[in-house]
Amino acid sequence: DTEVTQTPKHLVMGMTNKKSLKCEQHMGHRAMYWYKQKAKKPPELMFVYSYEKLSINESVPSRFSPECPNSSLLNLHLHALQPEDSALYLCASSHAGTSGGGEQFFGPGTRLTVL
Amino acid sequence: EDQVTQSPEALRLQEGESSSLNCSYTVSGLRGLFWYRQDPGKGPEFLFTLYSAGEEKEKERLKATLTKKESFLHITAPKPEDSATYLCAVHGSSNTGKLIFGQGTTLQVKP
Numbered sequence: 001d002t003e004v005t006q007t008p009k010h011l012v013m014g015m016t017n018k019k020s021l022k023c024e025q026h027m028g029h030r031a032m033y034w035y036k037q038k039a040k041k042p043p044e045l046m047f048v049y050s051y052e053k054l055s056i057n058e059s060v061p062s063r064f065s066p067e068c069p070n071s072s073l074l075n076l077h078l079h080a081l082q083p084e085d086s087a088l089y090l091c092a093s094s095h096a097g098t099s100g101g102g103e104q105f106f107g108p109g110t111r112l113t114v115l
Numbered sequence: 116e117d118q119v120t121q122s123p124e125a126l127r128l129q130e131g132e133s134s135s136l137n138c139s140y141t142v143s144g145l146r147g148l149f150w151y152r153q154d155p156g157k158g159p160e161f162l163f164t165l166y167s168a169g170e171e172k173e174k175e176r177l178k179a180t181l182t183k184k185e186s187f188l189h190i191t192a193p194k195p196e197d198s199a200t201y202l203c204a205v206h207g208s209s210n211t212g213k214l215i216f217g218q219g220t221t222l223q224v225k226p
Contacts, residue, residue: 004158006158031212041218042202042204042216042217042218042219043159043202043216045213045214048212048213050212055212056212056213088156090158090159092158102147102164102206103147103149103161103164104149104161104214105161106151106158106159106160106161107158108157108158109156109157109158111156
C-alpha cells in the first residue's frame, strides 16, 4: 500500500464551525506533514510530526490545531476559520523522521471553503 | 537562505515536441532534490529524487538530471496527458524536515 488517504475530499464551513481533517498512511512512515496550498502557488508547510511528536510548527495561527493519535493517523482540527483560510489542504508522509529527509508522498488533499 | 527557482513559469508544446524544464537551487548541504507532478485540484505526485551531481533518473518520457546548481526535467515526445504543473523541491541540511519548493512550471501539451 503506497497511498496517503485524506477525508473529506471537500469541506464547506462557516466561520463559527468546528471541523476536522483526517489523514492516514499505512506505509510505515515515521514523519507526517500538513501543507496548505493556494491556487497557482506551491504547497506551504504548516506542521510536521516526527515519530508522533510535533517537531515543526511554521507559526500557524492557533485556529489550526494538529493531532497525531498514532503513527498512521494525522488530524487537523479547525475552529473559527477565516475566509482567507480557504485552500487545498494536503497531508504527506515520509519514510524516515525529519532528520532522515527523503521524498514525501502526498495525499489527494481536502478542498476547504470557509464562508 | 535556501532557495529554488523554476523556469519557465509556463510552457506550451505541441504533441511530440521535446523540451526541458529548469530548476535552479541554492542550498546549504543538499540532502535531496525532488520532482513532483501536480494535476489541478489534486495532491502532488512524486516523480524523482536526485541526491548528487551527475545523477540521472528516467520514467517513461521523463528524465531528470542534476548538477551542483540546477536540475533539468527533460520531456521527450510529450503527449497531452503530460499536461500538468511540475514542482521542484529541495531538502537541505539547515531545514531538517522542510522541503523548499519552487513556484512550479505549468506545462500544456496540445494535440
